[in-house]
Amino acid sequence: MRASVLRDGRMVYRDDVADPVPGPGQVLVAVRSCGICGSDLHFAAHGSQVLKMTAEAAGAAGAMDVDLSRDIFMGHEFSAEILEAGPDTDTHPAGTMVTSLPILLSAKGFDPMVYSNSTLGGYAERILLSAPLLLPIPNGLDPRHAALTEPMSVGLHAVNKSNIERGETALVIGCGPIGIAIIAALRLRGVESIVAADFSPKRRELATAMGAHQVLDPAQGSPFDSVKARVVFEAVGVPGIIDDVLRRARWGTRLVVAGVCMQPDEVHPFFAIAKEINVQFVLAQTPEEFAESLRALAEGEIDVAPMITGEVGLDGVGAAFDDLADPERHCKILVTP
Amino acid sequence: MRASVLRDGRMVYRDDVADPVPGPGQVLVAVRSCGICGSDLHFAAHGSQVLKMTAEAAGAAGAMDVDLSRDIFMGHEFSAEILEAGPDTDTHPAGTMVTSLPILLSAKGFDPMVYSNSTLGGYAERILLSAPLLLPIPNGLDPRHAALTEPMSVGLHAVNKSNIERGETALVIGCGPIGIAIIAALRLRGVESIVAADFSPKRRELATAMGAHQVLDPAQGSPFDSVKARVVFEAVGVPGIIDDVLRRARWGTRLVVAGVCMQPDEVHPFFAIAKEINVQFVLAQTPEEFAESLRALAEGEIDVAPMITGEVGLDGVGAAFDDLADPERHCKILVTP
Secondary structure, three states: OOEEEEEOOEEEEEOOOOOOOOOOOEEEEEEEEEEOOHHHHHHHHHHHHHHHHHHHHHHHHOOOOOOOOOOEEOOOEEEEEEEEEOOOOOOOOOOOEEEOOOEEEEOOEEEEOOOEOOOOOOOEOEEEEEHHHOEEOOOOOOHHHHOOHHHHHHHHHHHHHHOOOOOOEEEEEOOOHHHHHHHHHHHHOOOOEEEEEOOOHHHHHHHHHOOOOEEEOHHHOOHHHHOOOOEEEEOOOOOOHHHHHHHHOOOOOEEEEOOOOOOOEEEOHHHHHHOOOEEEEOOOOOHHHHHHHHHHHHOOOOOOHHHEEEEEOHHHHHHHHHHOOOOOOOOEEEEOO | OOEEEEEOOEEEEEOOOOOOOOOOOEEEEEEEEEEOOHHHHHHHHHHHHHHHHHHHHHHHHOOOOOOOOOOEEOOOEEEEEEEEEOOOOOOOOOOOEEEOOOEEEEOOEEEEOOOEOOOOOOOEOEEEEEHHHOEEOOOOOOHHHHOOHHHHHHHHHHHHHHOOOOOOEEEEEOOOHHHHHHHHHHHHOOOOEEEEEOOOHHHHHHHHHOOOOEEEOHHHOOHHHHOOOOEEEEOOOOOOHHHHHHHHOOOOOEEEEOOOOOOOEEEOHHHHHHOOOEEEEOOOOOHHHHHHHHHHHHOOOOOOHHHEEEEEOHHHHHHHHHHOOOOOOOOEEEEOO
């Protein structure tokens, strides 16, 4: 079957990948749509660093067993159609449109469907999913929109961890897909003052479309000069951002770090101490948040249409990875096998 | 009158300081006892750095107006006896033993009694306090113990900000005065598993005396190898400690940073992201926590006697600053004018 795989830092089209065979508790599905995530771009460019950092963070718990010299499957934001259940597996009827947390359960344990030499991800024609994790896509929601359940739930998780209240002002720094998902989740929660900052005019436009009440261009001055935010969401993930927030934020600020900075970073703890800042680092989502995001999409409470800026086939993934580097052109590109 | 002042980085004894005169709302008191705080030692050694960092953290709010080329008054952990109230000022009768948050209210506003060219601190025979902030020392509590209300309330504040529950394991890294105050506050809160780590045998002994259930020597291996702590208190305040916690702590750890690191510090945000760590930076205390600490001392719920390792007169403050560098000899030295 067809798939796009990471090989030597580039996404490569293949038409000779073996079809997966579902085991007990697993379901064979046809991928309908898969979003390209910034973390996939990062892994393609800096895979060895990601593996090293993941191993260090995991400590004795053990690293991810990924061999960069072999082809790697990725793609963790997907919707799919059920084809066939594995042995002794109860699931929805064939033809049901579903999505799922990107985790494959097996007799051996569970594999994250993020970067793997063996477990297929969404950049493939057909993949395996876990029957207990399948969520049928309700209300005839467009499967291309349902594919964005995962990234939207990342934003919902960040907002939930912030414990923000409706009357508190939120500042979202960075309007890439994670920042946009945070904005949508803030709006969903009824937050009445959502300010978004990004250097890109296109992304500021998108932030407005997705629910920001005010957008700022950091090139015109620090957002902290004009916004008194109680909760700050950092969705950039490059060195220096956290320290800038600690330096400029108000007393008692709650900072949620959703941007994934892989490099070492310099901070001045004293800034945070003097202002009693709270820093909540966040990652991924809970199963409940995943389901809640799907519900909000299906009910029309979040409309991801403005985020989708491109669509490619499996043979276009490599070019799409390149194109995503330009924030003026793209937010989210979907892969349609 | 007599006082000890900071001059060119050294504490200097003077007997020619002008007696302060209480204004409206102020009270003249005779200092009975004043604890030497680590922040005073740090300011003596690195005053210009402290002022620079404080100014940067304050931003447009303005810096502390301190001239390092002139004598500086310090001392913010004190007990005192009321001598005389200022004009139109109601207060307790002369002879009442009191303590207070180290803030002097005046017609101009309020001055922190921390480092100042003009507002006296506790390293002096007589000082001014603010009538509305005075707390009488109850139950005949030893004024030397009451002087430690301030540092003990710093520990209580750190514990309160952690939201720790009795059943959660606490790890306290660093058993200087702040770490010890945290241990006492954890014990006061009924936390059932308090683990303390310090390289100094003397400080580990003190940690046990003040309520730690288990003590560890980091020279024998990382505390994280043997303790599964849910809440970690960092009470060291030197570069590298925060990153070490982020690297080694468990998923979901709540880190309370109570050590005051003035230098830039390198961290790996990814460690914190991968484990969704929460970092709460803390400073000082609330008025309620100050009052609660005094109550706990007066009721005998916290006994600070083991912390007091020395006592000097105003002419001995310089030597005491030097002596405090050795953790094997000292925890808290009191100045008795």
